[in-house]
Amino acid sequence: MxxxxxxxxxxxxxxxxxxxxxxxxxxxxxxxxxxxxxxxxxxxxxxxxxxxxxxxxxxxxxxxxxxxxxxxxxxxxxxxxxxxDTLLCRAQIALSEHQRAALWQKTIEAKCQNQLALAESLAPRHERLPDLRTAARSRKPHKESFCARYYWQILGSALNTPDFNRGRHAGSWNNLLNYGYAVLLSATLQKLFALGLDPTFGISHATRERSTPLAYDLMEPFRPCVDWRVIQWMLNHPHATAWEVTKEFRQWVTGFAIERVEYLGFNLDIHGCLEGVIRGFRRAVVEKQTRYYRPWLTKNGFAKVEKITNQQLS
Missing domain, CATH: 3.100.10.20 (CRISPR-associated endonuclease Cas1, N-terminal domain)
Incomplete structure (x- = not known):
């Protein structure tokens, strides 16, 4: 096979x-x-x-x-x-609103829990952490936006940028994040195409011309992996003048995909974990059983910051 x-x-x-x-x-x-x-x-x-x-x-x-x-x-x-062969494509189109909502809810649950794990690792005594913890564990329909608000406040404060605003053109260290997310998006698209899924049929993100909403959907729980990689770079380069997308940064941030994580009892690199998640999503779509979709959820939190060496950049 x-x-x-x-x-x-x-x-x-x-x-x-x-x-x-x-x-x-x-x-x-x-x-x-x-x-x-x-x-x-x-x-x-x-x-x-x-x-x-x-x-x-x-x-x-x-x-x-x-x-x-x-x-x-x-x-x-x-x-x-x-x-x-349009069998899989038809299965994607035929997903009911209830199934889409269930798949998206599982995705957001994992993303919020992973954001909480990163915030706890980075700033365990931050005054906003209880609010993030409550939001991440709640069942409110708009929990993603509440988690994002507290999450970026905690990260901004921990990095001595308390006025940080997450936005594509908001400056500060957003350019570092955006580059990392672009690498994550590319990796997600690779796996989607490889497994025959059409990325234009998403479960939550809106479909626009030349867009790939399914890739944006399924990459959500992995965003904190990119955030952590960027944060490590910034803590090792504390001066804002170094927060540019340089060749050295690009080499560093793309390495997030080979970091090891636990997924369904296996120790995999993030590339392998992403593939496993998308295989599960594919099965959920084909068999119309959302239980087969298992987004990645960190079990061991995020490792401590280590000094970046020249060897790690090569």
Missing amino acids: SYHIVNIDSPQCSISCRDGQLVCKTADSERKLPLEDVAAIIITSFSASIHSHLFLQAAKHGVALILCEAFKPASLVLPARRAT
């Missing part, structure tokens, strides 16, 4: 198919995997060579090829029979 989602990020690599094997060859190594075990191939390498024979064999095995630019999917190559 096709299961693996293969990520190709090695520079100057050659990707081909030989004797039924997916082959990735670099200057100093060669790795193989049976193509029949692959569900999708995500290519983020900026200088990979793809042999035409791979396209043909991938089509025969029902494997999708996803080509990315700056980590964001730019092209999706599907086998003809898979491109015309």
Whole structure:
């Protein structure tokens, strides 16, 4: 059964198919995997060579090829029979309002709990923490907005920016957050395309031209992972003049995806956890059973801040 989602990020690599094997060859190594075990191939390498024979064999095995630019999917190559298989698409469209609401409620519950865990790790004695804790554990319909208000107040105060306002163009350290979220969005889109889900059919975010609301929906519980990565950078670079999206920052923040987390009893990196969450969402959609969707919920909080080394940036 096709299961693996293969990520190709090695520079100057050659990707081909030989004797039924997916082959990735670099200057100093060669790795193989049976193509029949692959569900999708995500290519983020900026200088990979793809042999035409791979396209043909991938089509025969029902494997999708996803080509990315700056980590964001730019092209999706599907086998003809898979491109015309509308079963999953119809299942997404056919979700009832009740099912959408249930899926979104589970998403927001996880996001709010993860925000609370980060705030508790960062500022355990903050005066607003009881308010955030109450809001995160409540069942109010608009709990997300209440949690966001207290959450950003706590983070802003902990970082000596008490007037911080979360907004795309609000200045301060928003640019750092926005870049991190863009990386998270790209990773979410990669997994959605790889598993055959159409990101234009969301469960809460509004559909707009050239938008991908489902990706915005499912990435919500992972936002605190980006927040924590950004916070660590800022605490290691306390002067506001260093809060720019530099090459060093980009190298640092993209590393959030390889941090280890607990999910359903497994220790996974965030890339693997994100894939598991989206697989569960896919099953929930196909079988119309929301219980199969299990958003990521941190079990161990967030680790303490450590000094960033040059090795971590390389």
